[in-house]
Amino acid sequence: MSSAAPTATTVNGRRNRGRKVAVIGAGSWGTTFAKVLTDAGCDVTIWARRPELAQEIQVAKRNTQYLPGINLPKRLSATSDLATALRGARLVFLAVPSQTLRQNLLDLEPFLDRRSVLVSLVKGVERSTTMRMSEVIADTLDLPAERIAAVSGPNIALEIAKEQPTGAVASCVDLSVAQEIATAASAPYFRTYVNTDVIGTELGGVLKNLIALAIGIVDGVGYGENTKAAIITRGLAEMTEFAVASGADVATLSGLAGLGDLIATCQSPLSRNNTAGRLIGQGYSQEETKEQMQQVAEGITSVPPVLELARERGIVMPIVEQVQMVLSGTMAPANLGPHLATEDDVPRPEQRLDTSQPGRWRRFVNRMKGTPA
């Protein structure tokens, strides 16, 4: 009798045999992503800043602070030594807070392989420079665009750590590099697609956090589903307009890294941005909220630089502006909503996409279908 046909998983496991990769940062996402890569067959070492956390992952195969109740794969290695983590790693996945990335890159630079590709898993903007993470990597390490990538999608860490299925997009200007990353990061419960739109992929992850803050705020106030649906829909329009003005492909914002992540983050009580918004909507100040949060809520830090860039690019972002006002205490949470209009406002068309170019729509549909790894 013939044996069962190979599954995508066994094929990937074979493709990834001997593929050495590093994950920098052992919070909830770094640890979860390290599990995905290990379950995909890669040889993974995760770097934790704190030796005691590295020790817990290495010995007990647990990360009790960030992923309570999750057993990590036996094959996953952990260290607090950067040189050990980076030795021989062609793919280096970065899962640290956006505001520390620059310093983390300077720390790891001496140990980086000359051929390594740096893959950002981070969903933030550097506040002092307004740079996206791929720009921070290029600026700090002076790498060509072919060695810089991003992975983003609807990826609530704890759900994935429990092996609940989902997907993401690996993005690099060099499609073959995006494919290499997607192969490394496709496990039985996690499928990674590819694109070459790094700007759109990164901005999807940054901007959905701001809309999730708005959703949390109105949830905290006690508003229901109509308000939230209107904010999500208009929020996607704001995200798309900003991203396209920044050089993104409109289709990326309708894919996993845009709409997909927006839905996950706005719906999930596990989302830290959603949770932070809810606390603010319930009347806690920004400082009190930050104190209560045990984990990174990137959206709070991203609001000012995104609004700065929006003004530079002539983009109006009413929902994000309102989030900023609520955060700074100049607007009551109950006043946040898509219903607000100023006296000089003229009614705006709801959708502005130009449907007069059929070729563009064919590309849009192809992108939506995606290119699985």
Ligand SMILES: NC(=O)C1=CN([C@@H]2O[C@H](COP(=O)(O)OP(=O)(O)OC[C@H]3O[C@@H](n4cnc5c(N)ncnc54)[C@H](O)[C@@H]3O)[C@@H](O)[C@H]2O)C=CC1
């Ligand atoms: N948790 C999630 O579901 C997802 C998170 N992300 C993104 O991943 C990035 C990392 O977030 P999480 O792992 O969720 O955060 P987290 O709050 O769970 O962990 C952050 C980690 O960074 C470490 N850290 C703090 N300061 C540091 C420094 N100076 N140098 C190095 N490490 C430092 C902390 O010790 C901790 O291990 C964020 O940009 C987040 O938006 C992306 C997708 C999913």
Ligand SMILES: O=C(CO)COP(=O)(O)O
């Ligand atoms: O990026 C995420 C889901 O894709 C995680 O969102 P939070 O950072 O709000 O938890």
